[in-house]
Amino acid sequence: MEADVVVVGLGPGGEQVAEDLAESGLDVVGIEAELVGGECPYWGCIPSKMMVRAAGLLAEGRRVPGMAGTSVVTPDWSPVARRIREEATDTWDDTVAADRLREKGGRLVRGRARVAGPRAVEVDGETVTARRGLVLATGQRAWVPPMFEGVQHWTNRDAIAAERVPRSLLVVGGGPVGLELGQVMARFGAAVTIVEEGDRLALAEEPEASELIAEVLNREGVVVHTGVEIERVEPWGDTGATVHLTDGRSLRGERTLVATGRRSDLTSLGVGALGLDEGARSIPVDGRMRVAPGVWAVGDVTGKGAFTHVAAYQARLCVADILGRPRPEADYRALPRVTFTEPEIGSVGLTEAQARRGGGAVTVLRDSITASARGWIHRGEGFVKLGARDDVLVGATAMGPYGGEVLSHLALAVHARITLETMRSMIFAYPTFHRAVDSALWSSPSSAAKMAGA
Numbered sequence: 169m170e171a172d173v174v175v176v177g178l179g180p181g182g183e184q185v186a187e188d189l190a191e192s193g194l195d196v197v198g199i200e201a202e203l204v205g206g207e208c209p210y211w212g213c214i215p216s217k218m219m220v221r222a223a224g225l226l227a228e229g230r231r232v233p234g235m236a237g238t239s240v241v242t243p244d245w246s247p248v249a250r251r252i253r254e255e256a257t258d259t260w261d262d263t264v265a266a267d268r269l270r271e272k273g274g275r276l277v278r279g280r281a282r283v284a285g286p287r288a289v290e291v292d293g294e295t296v297t298a299r300r301g302l303v304l305a306t307g308q309r310a311w312v313p314p315m316f317e318g319v320q321h322w323t324n325r326d327a328i329a330a331e332r333v334p335r336s337l338l339v340v341g342g343g344p345v346g347l348e349l350g351q352v353m354a355r356f357g358a359a360v361t362i363v364e365e366g367d368r369l370a371l372a373e374e375p376e377a378s379e380l381i382a383e384v385l386n387r388e389g390v391v392v393h394t395g396v397e398i399e400r401v402e403p404w405g406d407t408g409a410t411v412h413l414t415d416g417r418s419l420r421g422e423r424t425l426v427a428t429g430r431r432s433d434l435t436s437l438g439v440g441a442l443g444l445d446e447g448a449r450s451i452p453v454d455g456r457m458r459v460a461p462g463v464w465a466v467g468d469v470t471g472k473g474a475f476t477h478v479a480a481y482q483a484r485l486c487v488a489d490i491l492g493r494p495r496p497e498a499d500y501r502a503l504p505r506v507t508f509t510e511p512e513i514g515s516v517g518l519t520e521a522q523a524r525r526g527g528g529a530v531t532v533l534r535d536s537i538t539a540s541a542r543g544w545i546h547r548g549e550g551f552v553k554l555g556a557r558d559d560v561l562v563g564a565t566a567m568g569p570y571g572g573e574v575l576s577h578l579a580l581a582v583h584a585r586i587t588l589e590t591m592r593s594m595i596f597a598y599p600t601f602h603r604a605v606d607s608a609l610w611s612s613p614s615s616a617a618k619m620a621g622a
């Protein structure tokens with residue numbers, strides 16, 4: 169089989185490359201080992217956010233007393249499981265996505281591809297050759313530490329497909345996946361314990377965000393253990409595990425969700441045939457997503473940020489390069505991240521620690537979300553933190569109600585290298601959550617340091 173472009177892996181990155189190139193008239197073959205659409209629509213972003221939304225409604229219902237009357241909230245997982253099956257994943261059937269690719273002129277090959285050379289892959293013994301380019305978009309999979317071998321456990325996929333909420337859930341890993349799914353399950357009635365090896369939850373975020381999310385989770389009944397190491401794991405009951413910590417304590421759950429990160433498997437992809445290190449964590453790409461002459465890579469596999477929006481951004485750059493259309497090279501300075509816990513953690517660019525490591529005159533400003541009248545009205549919790557170098561905004565966190573939405577103009581400001589002085593000259597609508605940005609801008613750097621515990 170031959171095509172102009174061969175795309176391996178049809179998650180958000182590869183699917184967009186394949187569809188856009190096919191639409192622009194190229195002969196495209198897309199190869200997919202599982203479901204066209206990848207992790208995001210079937211086991212990631214979409215169904216997990218449906219779960220978050222449902223759990224958020226329960227939390228809102230529980231807030232009625234003292235603000236709007238009385239409420240009795242009775243969680244029921246069945247509508248969540250049903251929506252995930254019927255509305256989000258078609259019960260994990262990708263016919264719609266596969267047809268969309270074909271309608272745009274692409275050809276779909278089902279199977280697991282292995283790179284055979286600079287412009288060729290093998291699928292089930294057949295060679296597929298690319299006349300113009302090979303695009304690798306194979307994503308990542310949940311990484312499960314070897315100590316869980318032989319012990320029943322969930323990854324994100326099992327949690328998303330769950331038809332029932334376990335009585336108790338042990339979550340191993342306090343990153344975005346563990347935090348979002350842990351809080352959801354707790355709000356639906358599971359006794360949740362989160363175990364994190366690092367000294368705080370949400371390690372990639374500002375320490376204030378870690379502190380606040382731990383406090384909120386505790387209040388919601390979630391038990392959090394940070395700075396602990398797992399010594400060994402053994403089966404418990406029919407479906408559960410006992411996790412023995414090196415400090416002698418043991419923890420148990422009817423189910424154990426392993427959320428210890430995600431990794432690419434470059435060995436089975438066979439990138440050695442391109443002269444690349446198969447033991448590496450990611451495929452190195454340049455600013456146009458080029459790996460080698462005639463080879464591109466996009467999405468999680470590039471290690472530039474495991475987010476659908478990174479895959480989509482890189483797909484555009486890759487398509488432009490293959491079609492010979494000029495476009496600015498990749499720039500990740502203003503890469504936004506959102507952890508959809510409640511409060512939601514939205515952040516962009518550098519954290520304070522990263523900004524300080526980079527030198528220059530660093531200013532850090534911060535204020536509570538309740539400083540915006542709307543945050544106070546809602547009894548919201550959270551903060552806005554801004555980091556500037558030589559007065560140019562280089563990073564920000566908006567934690568609180570709709571933190572990911574409040575983040576939007578901060579991401580624009582980092583992207584466009586806006587100064588704090590320019591931001592101070594803006595008018596912020598009253599009373600909105602994002603007015604906390606205005607009050608942070610006018611706060612004094614010393615009070616910000618004091619609030620951050622510095």
Ligand SMILES: Cc1cc2nc3c(=O)[nH]c(=O)nc-3n(C[C@H](O)[C@H](O)[C@H](O)COP(=O)(O)OP(=O)(O)OC[C@H]3O[C@@H](n4cnc5c(N)ncnc54)[C@H](O)[C@@H]3O)c2cc1C
Pocket residue numbers: 176177178179180181182183199200201202203204205206207208211212213214216217279280281282305306307308324345436437466467468469473474475476477478479508
């Ligand atoms: C629980 C969870 C929640 C998430 N929530 C968010 C969120 O809210 N926002 C966000 O931006 N991101 C979120 N993500 C991350 C997001 O899902 C990924 O960043 C995104 O799916 C990456 O897209 P991709 O195209 O790089 O890879 P993937 O989506 O992983 O797709 C890669 C595809 O390649 C296929 N493949 C792999 N190897 C081969 C091969 N050798 N041959 C053929 N096919 C192959 C796979 O089967 C897969 O379909 C979440 C992830 C998880 C797990």
